[in-house]
Amino acid sequence: MNKNMTITLIGAGNVATHLASAFAAAGHNLQQVYSHSLENAEKLARQYDAAPTNQLAAVGPGAGLYIFAVKDRVLEHVIRQTPDNDGVWAHTAGSMPMSVFEGKHPRHGVFYPLQTFSKARSVNMAEVPFCLEAASPQEYEILSGVAASLGAASYPVASEKRKSLHLAAVFACNFVNHLYDQAQEILCKESLPFELLRPLILETAQKVQHLQPRQAQTGPAVRYDENIIQHHLQMLAPRPKSQSLYHVLSQQIFTFASQNK
Amino acid sequence: MNKNMTITLIGAGNVATHLASAFAAAGHNLQQVYSHSLENAEKLARQYDAAPTNQLAAVGPGAGLYIFAVKDRVLEHVIRQTPDNDGVWAHTAGSMPMSVFEGKHPRHGVFYPLQTFSKARSVNMAEVPFCLEAASPQEYEILSGVAASLGAASYPVASEKRKSLHLAAVFACNFVNHLYDQAQEILCKESLPFELLRPLILETAQKVQHLQPRQAQTGPAVRYDENIIQHHLQMLAPRPKSQSLYHVLSQQIFTFASQNK
Numbered sequence: 001m002n003k004n005m006t007i008t009l010i011g012a013g014n015v016a017t018h019l020a021s022a023f024a025a026a027g028h029n030l031q032q033v034y035s036h037s038l039e040n041a042e043k044l045a046r047q048y049d050a051a052p053t054n055q056l057a058a059v060g061p062g063a064g065l066y067i068f069a070v071k072d073r074v075l076e077h078v079i080r081q082t083p084d085n086d087g088v089w090a091h092t093a094g095s096m097p098m099s100v101f102e103g104k105h106p107r108h109g110v111f112y113p114l115q116t117f118s119k120a121r122s123v124n125m126a127e128v129p130f131c132l133e134a135a136s137p138q139e140y141e142i143l144s145g146v147a148a149s150l151g152a153a154s155y156p157v158a159s160e161k162r163k164s165l166h167l168a169a170v171f172a173c174n175f176v177n178h179l180y181d182q183a184q185e186i187l188c189k190e191s192l193p194f195e196l197l198r199p200l201i202l203e204t205a206q207k208v209q210h211l212q213p214r215q216a217q218t219g220p221a222v223r224y225d226e227n228i229i230q231h232h233l234q235m236l237a238p239r240p241k242s243q244s245l246y247h248v249l250s251q252q253i254f255t256f257a258s259q260n261k
Numbered sequence: 262m263n264k265n266m267t268i269t270l271i272g273a274g275n276v277a278t279h280l281a282s283a284f285a286a287a288g289h290n291l292q293q294v295y296s297h298s299l300e301n302a303e304k305l306a307r308q309y310d311a312a313p314t315n316q317l318a319a320v321g322p323g324a325g326l327y328i329f330a331v332k333d334r335v336l337e338h339v340i341r342q343t344p345d346n347d348g349v350w351a352h353t354a355g356s357m358p359m360s361v362f363e364g365k366h367p368r369h370g371v372f373y374p375l376q377t378f379s380k381a382r383s384v385n386m387a388e389v390p391f392c393l394e395a396a397s398p399q400e401y402e403i404l405s406g407v408a409a410s411l412g413a414a415s416y417p418v419a420s421e422k423r424k425s426l427h428l429a430a431v432f433a434c435n436f437v438n439h440l441y442d443q444a445q446e447i448l449c450k451e452s453l454p455f456e457l458l459r460p461l462i463l464e465t466a467q468k469v470q471h472l473q474p475r476q477a478q479t480g481p482a483v484r485y486d487e488n489i490i491q492h493h494l495q496m497l498a499p500r501p502k503s504q505s506l507y508h509v510l511s512q513q514i515f516t517f518a519s520q521n522k
Contacts, residue, residue, distance in 0.1 A: 072489065095489055115461055116479055121468060127460045155457065164451045167493050172444040172458045173465045174480030175510045176437050181474035181517055183433035190425045196416065197433045198470050199388045200376055204434045205466035207382060209459050213442035218377055219435030228333065228356055232428050241516070245509055249436045252502055256442055 005146065008032040008059060008087070009050075010078060011069035012040040014117040015092050019067060022125035024048050026149040031063045061085035065146065067092060067111060076100045088139050094166030097159040098133050109134030109143050112162060113152075116173050126151030131165060133158055182242055214256065221253035266407065269293040269320060269348070270311075271339060272330035273301040275378040276353050280328060283386035285309050287410045292324045322346035326407065328353060328372060337361045349400050355427030358420040359394050370395030370404050373423060374413075377434050387412030392426060394419055443503060475517065482514035 004027045009016045012035035020030060030050035035041035041052035053059065059066075059082050068091040070078050075096055079089070089101055090111040101108035110133040115123055130147040132154050134140035140156070147154040157165060180201060184194045207216045220228040229250055236243035265288045270277045273296035281291060291311035296302035302313035314320065320327075320343050329352040331339050336357055340350070350362055351372040362369035371394040376384055391408040393415050395401035401417070408415040418426060441462060445455045468477045481489040490511055497504035 072486070095492070114457055116464055116468070118468065118472075118477065118479070120472070123464065129457050129460060131457070157453070161451045161453060163492075163496065164447055165453055165457065167496055168444040168447040168453075168458060169461055170480055170482075170493065170507075171440045171447065173461050174478070174482060174514065175507075176440050176462070176465055177469070177474055177478050178482075178510055178514045178517065179432045179437050179440065180469050181478065182513070183429040184474055185517075186425055186429040186432065190422045192418070192422060192426055192429075194473065196375055196390050196392070196426065197429060199390060200430055200434050201437070201466050201469060203377055203384065204437055205462050207377070207379065208438070208441050208462060211379075211381070212455065213438055213445055216379065217435070217438050217442065218379070219431055221431075221435060221439075225333070231356070231424075232431065235424065235428055241509070241513055245513065246431075246436075248502070248506055248509060249439055252443070252506065253435065253439045255502070256439070256446075 004028050005064040005142075006031050006062065007065045007067060007146075008034070008063040009044070009067050009069065010034045010056075010059065010082065011067070012037070012044040013069060013071075014119055015113065016067070016069040017044060017119060018117045018123055018125070019069065019092070019113070020044055020048055021122075022150050023146075026151075028146070028149070032059060034059055056081040057083060059083060061087070063087045065090065065142065072096055079104055088134075088142050090134075090139075090143055094131075094169065095163055097163075098135070099159065101135070106135060107139055109139045110159070110162065111143050111146070112157070114165065114169060128152050130154040131157035131162055133162065182245070185239075185242070217253065217257060219253075221250040222257045224250075224254045265289050266325040266403075267292050267323065268326045268328060268407075269295070269324040270305070270328050270330065271295045271317075271320065271343065272328075273298070273305040274330060274332075275380055276374065277328070277330040278305060278380060279378045279384055279386070280330065280353070280374070281305055281309055282383075283411045284407075287412075289407070289410070293320060295320055317342040318344060320344060322348070324348045326351065326403065333357055340365055349395075349403050351395075351400075351404055355392075355430065356424055358424075359396070360420070362396070367396060368400055370400045371420070371423065372404050372407070373418070375426065375430060389413050391415040392418035392423055394423065443506070446500075446503070478514065478518060480514075482511035483518045485511075485515045 006029045008031045030048040032051045033041045033045035034053050038054040045052035064087050066087050066089045072093050088107045089105050090109045094112055098110050112131040113128045115128045130152050132143045144154045267290045269292045291309040293312045294302045294306040295314050299315040306313035325348050327348050327350045333354050349368045350366050351370040355373050359371050373392040374389045376389045391413050393404045405415045
């Protein structure tokens with residue numbers, strides 16, 4: 001699809017690590033890896049014959065694509081400190097606008113992989129939706145070509161919409177994982193193993209791969225089964241915050257179920 | 262493992278439907294299917310050469326196992342109205358105590374499949390944990406033998422613990438699905454397709470098949486990224502209930518992350 005590119009990675013965290021592996025597997029050439037920790041830069045760079053650095057001033061020209069995969073709070077600073085060159089610069093942050101590049105580097109865009117990355121788990125990049133935005137159609141084409149070279153689908157999503165997407169992802173991933181954690185707390189108190197819930201957790205996620213969440217909703221709240229809800233609230237009385245969470249969620253489920261959609 | 266049994270199903274809803282299919286596949290013999298709707302009883306019974314009825318008084322003797330898979334609120338009434346016989350009686354309800362059988366039928370127990378069942382989706386029963394309880398070791402052995410005949414693991418879980426397990430399942434399944442729904446609402450407002458989130462949802466569930474939820478927690482709340490959290494709260498201002506949900510969940514994530522575990 002895309003001809004092979006030379007890519008420099010600014011960042012060596014979870015996202016950069018997974019992208020590096022996918023870029024290499026797709027035949028792209030990694031030129032340099034920057035991290036503020038030289039150790040991390042070296043660890044990642046050495047796997048792909050790239051040059052490590054912990055100096056932004058040492059980020060060289062010659063790559064076609066510069067991927068900025070650093071923490072939100074340092075992104076703008078890192079961009080400002082990187083020497084200008086002729087490549088396309090793109091960041092991978094869900095919540096940061098494309099405008100962070102403005103006034104610094106004209107050929108820019110956003111290359112946001114909508115997935116949760118942990119170093120301990122490999123991710124099939126071909127199943128990750130890439131949300132793209134670019135300063136012009138030329139840069140868009142380069143970014144979508146790189147996504148396609150990974151076997152992945154890409155979607156044009158402008159900065160404002162991407163913020164909403166990131167907010168939705170917080171609900172669907174971070175908050176969901178916290179509910180798993182709440183469930184484990186409840187089991188812990190009864191010395192029940194978390195593994196009991198694993199098939200249920202997986203099936204709940206698999207259901208909405210085909211159904212809409214509203215169609216898939218089950219449980220006491222959707223039919224507002226007052227007996228069970230009251231009983232559960234009593235059981236949670238020793239933990240007022242979990243109790244209030246139960247209350248808010250049950251009410252919202254019932255409200256959503258009562259709406260036409 | 263278990264010799265083939267003759268089983269009568271009291272109920273023809275989601276749980277009964279999935280159990281009927283698994284029992285038949287495991288070589289058990291379905292004798293009768295009761296539902297208060299004759300149509301539903303007939304629909305399920307005819308698939309397995311069983312006799313349908315909508316009269317509890319017509320539930321006959323001769324089966325080794327009677328599975329009561331009816332709504333919680335009618336369970337006790339249905340048990341009282343069923344003519345006594347020599348079989349083992351077991352219900353499938355997460356939140357109902359085993360004592361609903363007391364004073365009515367001595368050979369009883371609980372056969373609770375910890376999974377979410379929809380008629381539209383087939384479930385591999387071999388991956389469902391069965392939570393069992395019985396009046397005596399003889400009945401326990403029969404129930405665990407039936408679970409084993411489906412290829413499933415079973416766990417002894419007494420009534421009080423089963424209630425906590427059911428509460429944990431509400432968090433890990435019903436509440437989780439509602440967060441998917443909240444995420445979809447956010448996407449809808451921006452005309453973004455829900456399919457963008459599906460890989461993230463699946464990976465979030467797959468992660469905790471191996472990791473503990475606390476290890477898997479990511480996102481702005483776990484590091485209490487004040488900038489993003491405040492910005493998200495502003496975005497949710499037009500929907501005060503979702504905003505309050507965001508607030509409660511973020512605080513709880515941070516509290517959990519700060520605890521030693």
